[in-house]
Amino acid sequence: MTRRLSYREAMREAMHEALAGDPRVFLMGEDVGRYGGTYAFSKGFLEEFGPERIRDTPLSELGFVGAGIGAALGGMRPIVEVMTVNFSLLALDQIVNSAALFRHMSGGQFSVPLVIRMTTGAGRQLAAQHSHSLEGWYAHIPGIRVLAPATVEDARGMLAPALADPDPVVIFEHAGLFNVEGELADDCKVDISSAKVRREGRDVAIITYGGSLPKALAAAETLAGESIEAEVIDLRVLRPLDTATIAAAVAKCHRVVVVDENWKSGGLAAEVVARIMEHAFFELDAPVARVCSEEVPIPYARHLEEAALPQPEKIVAAVKGLLG
Amino acid sequence: MIEFKLPSLGADMDEGTLLEWKVGVGDTVKKGQVVAVVDTSKAAVDVECWQEGSVGELLAEVGQKMPVGTVMAKLLEPGETAETIVGTPRVLPAGRAGATAAAPPPRRMISPAARKHAQEKGVDLDKVTGSGPHGAVTLEDVEHAAAGLAPPAAVLPAADKAGEMRRAIAAAMARSKREIPHYYVAEDIPLVKALAWLQAGNAKRPMAERLLPAVLLFKAVAVALKRYPELNGYWRDGGFVPAERINLGVAISLRQGGLIAPALLNADAKPLTQLMQELTDLVRRTRAGSLRSSEMSEATITVTNLGDQGSQAVFGVIYPPQVALVGFGRVTERPWAENGELKALPMVTASLSADHRVSDGHRGALFLRELADLLQRPEDLDR
Numbered sequence: 001m002t003r004r005l006s007y008r009e010a011m012r013e014a015m016h017e018a019l020a021g022d023p024r025v026f027l028m029g030e031d032v033g034r035y036g037g038t039y040a041f042s043k044g045f046l047e048e049f050g051p052e053r054i055r056d057t058p059l060s061e062l063g064f065v066g067a068g069i070g071a072a073l074g075g076m077r078p079i080v081e082v083m084t085v086n087f088s089l090l091a092l093d094q095i096v097n098s099a100a101l102f103r104h105m106s107g108g109q110f111s112v113p114l115v116i117r118m119t120t121g122a123g124r125q126l127a128a129q130h131s132h133s134l135e136g137w138y139a140h141i142p143g144i145r146v147l148a149p150a151t152v153e154d155a156r157g158m159l160a161p162a163l164a165d166p167d168p169v170v171i172f173e174h175a176g177l178f179n180v181e182g183e184l185a186d187d188c189k190v191d192i193s194s195a196k197v198r199r200e201g202r203d204v205a206i207i208t209y210g211g212s213l214p215k216a217l218a219a220a221e222t223l224a225g226e227s228i229e230a231e232v233i234d235l236r237v238l239r240p241l242d243t244a245t246i247a248a249a250v251a252k253c254h255r256v257v258v259v260d261e262n263w264k265s266g267g268l269a270a271e272v273v274a275r276i277m278e279h280a281f282f283e284l285d286a287p288v289a290r291v292c293s294e295e296v297p298i299p300y301a302r303h304l305e306e307a308a309l310p311q312p313e314k315i316v317a318a319v320k321g322l323l324g
Numbered sequence: 325m326i327e328f329k330l331p332s333l334g335a336d337m338d339e340g341t342l343l344e345w346k347v348g349v350g351d352t353v354k355k356g357q358v359v360a361v362v363d364t365s366k367a368a369v370d371v372e373c374w375q376e377g378s379v380g381e382l383l384a385e386v387g388q389k390m391p392v393g394t395v396m397a398k399l400l401e402p403g404e405t406a407e408t409i410v411g412t413p414r415v416l417p418a419g420r421a422g423a424t425a426a427a428p429p430p431r432r433m434i435s436p437a438a439r440k441h442a443q444e445k446g447v448d449l450d451k452v453t454g455s456g457p458h459g460a461v462t463l464e465d466v467e468h469a470a471a472g473l474a475p476p477a478a479v480l481p482a483a484d485k486a487g488e489m490r491r492a493i494a495a496a497m498a499r500s501k502r503e504i505p506h507y508y509v510a511e512d513i514p515l516v517k518a519l520a521w522l523q524a525g526n527a528k529r530p531m532a533e534r535l536l537p538a539v540l541l542f543k544a545v546a547v548a549l550k551r552y553p554e555l556n557g558y559w560r561d562g563g564f565v566p567a568e569r570i571n572l573g574v575a576i577s578l579r580q581g582g583l584i585a586p587a588l589l590n591a592d593a594k595p596l597t598q599l600m601q602e603l604t605d606l607v608r609r610t611r612a613g614s615l616r617s618s619e620m621s622e623a624t625i626t627v628t629n630l631g632d633q634g635s636q637a638v639f640g641v642i643y644p645p646q647v648a649l650v651g652f653g654r655v656t657e658r659p660w661a662e663n664g665e666l667k668a669l670p671m672v673t674a675s676l677s678a679d680h681r682v683s684d685g686h687r688g689a690l691f692l693r694e695l696a697d698l699l700q701r702p703e704d705l706d707r
Contacts, residue, residue, distance in 0.1 A: 254437050254463055285435040285463045286456060324389070324456040 029081030100143030152182030157190035174211030201231035219315035573623025
C-alpha cells in the first residue's frame with residue numbers, strides 16, 4: 001500500500017516515530033516547542049511529549065549544538081534542529097572540532113550519536129544571508145555523515161538510520177522541497193549510504209541532490225521530448241559519496257552534467273567531477289559540465305535570484321552543449 | 325608562413341562547419357580566391373582568402389565544426405617551401421624530427437571514451453571525422469568507423485537549419501537591443517522625378533537590364549553616406565571605427581524564413597547598371613546559399629527595403645557591430661502639399677535607425693534630408 005503526503009508531513013512523522021519509539025530521543029532547537037517549529041515540523045510535539053523532550057533553546061547555535069553533543073556523549077539520542085545552514089556557521093566549531101572529532105580524540109572511547117537537522121538553500125526571496133547552500137562545507141569533514149533527503153521517501157526514512165548511527169549525522173533539508181508531495185510505501189525503509197537512480201536514461205547522466213533534484217527531473221522531461229534520454233542520479237548521501245553509483249552512471253551514459261546549488265569554486269560538484277576523473281575518465285565522451293549557482297551573493301529580487309540559481313533551462317542547455 | 329583562419333562571417337557567428345575545400349595542398353592561392361565552403365548557422369558561404377601563397381597544409385577536415393579563429397590551413401608565402409620552413413628554427417622546436425612544415429598542430433579533440441574504444445576495435449583515429457562539440461571525435465564516431473559506416477551527418481537537416489537561423493537572428497537582435505541605444509528619424513520622400521527618370525531610362529534598355537527602384541534607393545543611400553561617415557562603420561572596443569568603404573548590407577528575406585544581409589561592396593562608386601546586376605546576383609546567390617565570405621562580413625551599414633509587399637514605414641534593428649540601418653517602406657501614392665498646392669504623388673518613407681553612442685538625431689535628420697534631395701536628381705546618381 002502507498003499513501004500520498006508532503007515532505008513536511010513525512011519529516012514530522014519520522015520525528016514523531018523516533019520520539020515515540022525511543023525514550024533517549026529528544027528534540028532541541030529554536031522555536032521547536034511552543035511555536036511548533038519554524039517550518040511546522042514539530043507542531044503539537046510539545047503537548048504530546050512535554051517540555052523535557054521538546055526543548056526550546058535560546059538563540060545560540062554554539063550553545064545548544066554543544067549541549068546536544070554533551071547529551072549524545074551522555075547516552076541520549078538528540079535531534080538538534082538548527083533553523084538554517086546560515087546560522088549553523090555559529091556552531092561550526094562544535095560540529096567540526098567537537099562532534100566530528102571526539103571518537104578520534106578519545107581513541108574510540110567516546111561516540112557522539114547526534115543528529116543535526118538544518119534547512120538549506122535559496123529560492124524563496126530571503127536574500128543573501130538566508131539563502132546559503134553550504135552542505136559542501138560539511139561534506140568536507142571526516143567524522144560526520146551528511147545526508148540530503150530530496151524525496152518524501154527519504155524525508156520519512158532517513159532519520160531512523162541517522163539516529164541509529166553511532167556517529168554524528170547532519171541532515172540538510174532544502175527549503176524548496178517542504179511542500180513537495182509524493183507517494184510513500186507503508187513499509188518505507190531507506191539506507192543512508194547510497195546514491196539512487198531517480199530516472200533511467202542512456203544519453204547523459206544528470207547528477208544532483210537536494211533542492212536541485214526536481215529541477216533535474218524537469219530538465220530530463222524536457223529533454224525526453226527531444227529524444228534525449230537523461231539519467232538522473234540523486235546523490236542522497238553527500239558524505240561519504242557513493243562513488244560506485246556515480247561511476248556506473250558515467251559508464252552507462254558517457255556524458256555528465258553535475259547540478260548543485262553550491263557555488264562552483266570548491267563546491268560539492270567539483271568533488272563529484274574529480275571522482276569521475278579518478279574513477280571513470282576513460283568512459284567520458286565529453287567534458288563534464290556543471291550547473292551551479294552563479295558566484296554571487298544570492299540576490300533578493302525574484303528575477304535575479306532565479307537567474308543566479310540552477311534552473312531546468314540551464315540544465316537542458318548544458319546537456320545540449322555536450323551533445324554537439 | 326600564413327595561417328588561414330576561419331573568419332567571422334557576421335556578429336551572430338561563433339563557429340562554422342567545413343563543407344568543402346576548394347583548394348588542395350600545393351595549389352596557388354590568389355588574393356580573394358574562394359578556398360573553402362563553410363556552413364554557418366545561416367548559410368553555406370564561400371570563404372575567400374585575402375593573402376597570396378601556396379597551400380602548405382590543410383588542417384581542417386570536411387565535416388569538422390570549429391570555432392571562429394581556428395587555423396584551417398597553412399599557406400606558404402611566395403619563395404617559401406616546406407623545406408625552408410623546416411629549416412626555420414623559430415617555427416620548429418629543435419630536435420623534433422619528421423615534423424610537418426609548421427609548429428605542431430593542436431592535439432585533436434578525441435574523447436577519452438572514443439580513444440579507448442578505438443584502441444579496442446583497432447580503429448585508426450586519423451581517419452575518423454569528429455561530430456562532437458568543436459569537432460571532437462566521440463564514441464559514436466568511432467562506433468560508426470568501426471562498423472564501416474559513414475560518419476554521422478555534420479550538416480544539419482533542413483528543419484534544424486531553420487531553428488539555427490532563428491537562434492542566430494535572436495542572438496544578434498537581442499544583443500543589438502541590449503547594447504545599442506537606438507534613435508529613429510523618418511522622412512517622406514516624393515519619388516515622382518525618380519520614377520519618371522527610371523521609366524524613361526528603362527524604356528531604352530533591354531528587359532534584362534532594366535533598373536528597379538530599389539537600386540536607385542540603395543545608390544542614393546551610399547552617396548549620401550559619403551557626407552555622413554558617422555553612420556558608416558562599426559562600434560568596436562568601446563569606440564566608433566569609421567569604415568573606409570561603403571558596403572551596403574542588403575536585407576534579403578529567405579523563402580524558408582529568416583533573412584541575411586550580404587553586402588553590395590563599394591556601392592557609392594558603381595554605376596546603377598552594375599549595381600543592379602550585382603543586386604540581382606546577390607539575391608540569387610543568397611537564396612541558393614552560395615555567398616562569399618566578404619559579402620557576409622563586410623557590410624558597413626544595412627539597408628532594408630520592404631518593397632511592394634511591405635508596410636508604409638519600417639524602423640529596423642541595427643545589426644551589430646554596425647551603427648546604423650536605413651529602412652524604406654512601400655512606395656505608395658499619397659497626398660503631398662507643395663507651394664500651396666495639394667498633389668497626389670508616389671512617395672516613400674525613408675527611416676534611419678542609428679546608434680546614439682556614435683551620432684545624434686540632428687545629423688541623422690540631415691542625412692535623410694540629403695537622401696531626399698539626391699532622389700530628386702536621379703540622373704546625378706548614375707555615376
